[in-house]
Amino acid sequence: MKKIEAIIREEKLEAVKRALEAKGIISMTVSEVVGRGQQKGLRLQWRAGEYCVEFLPKLKLEIVCDDADCDLAVDIICQTARTGDIGDGMIFVLPVEGAVRVRTGERNATLALSTLSDKTLAEIR
Numbered sequence: 001m002k003k004i005e006a007i008i009r010e011e012k013l014e015a016v017k018r019a020l021e022a023k024g025i026i027s028m029t030v031s032e033v034v035g036r037g038q039q040k041g042l043r044l045q046w047r048a049g050e051y052c053v054e055f056l057p058k059l060k061l062e063i064v065c066d067d068a069d070c071d072l073a074v075d076i077i078c079q080t081a082r083t084g085d086i087g088d089g090m091i092f093v094l095p096v097e098g099a100v101r102v103r104t105g106e107r108n109a110t111l112a113l114s115t116l117s118d119k120t121l122a123e124i125r
């Protein structure tokens with residue numbers, strides 16, 4: 001299993017969510033975060049001069065999925081969240097040791113795409 005942590009623009013959430021859902025990737029966690037990338041935030045001109053906003057608001061999307069589904073999910077997020085301007089975000093992929101569905105106690109529970117039938121999976125892949 002893998003965990004995808006994607007930092008994206010707030011206004012891209014709806015499109016990313018819809019694109020993932022169209023491929024059967026439903027389960028996710030979304031958090032409001034602040035961060036900075038290689039530009040160290042944003043420099044703004046104001047009447048009194050220049051000032052700097054060091055940390056900018058972004059959204060963090062966390063998706064745990066089977067290894068086989070990871071590349072597809074990353075591709076979808078990358079394509080859908082892109083504007084081409086600086087600040088589009090970053091996607092990190094981490095290994096996951098386990099997952100337990102609380103309702104059933106099921107270990108390494110089926111995640112995201114794997115809850116769909118083989119036929120549906122074949123269609124969307």
Ligand SMILES: Nc1ncnc2c1ncn2[C@@H]1O[C@H](COP(=O)(O)OP(=O)(O)OP(=O)(O)O)[C@@H](O)[C@H]1O
Pocket residue numbers: 007034035036037038039056058085086087088089090
């Ligand atoms: N190396 C990193 N580690 C942790 N978080 C990061 C890292 N790089 C970027 N982020 C997070 O991603 C957000 C968006 O980063 P951003 O898109 O500006 O990355 P960048 O590397 O500066 O790329 P670009 O040049 O396209 O702006 C940051 O606000 C921060 O929350």
Ligand SMILES: [Mg+2]
Pocket residue numbers: 036037038039040086087088
């Ligand atoms: Mg940046």
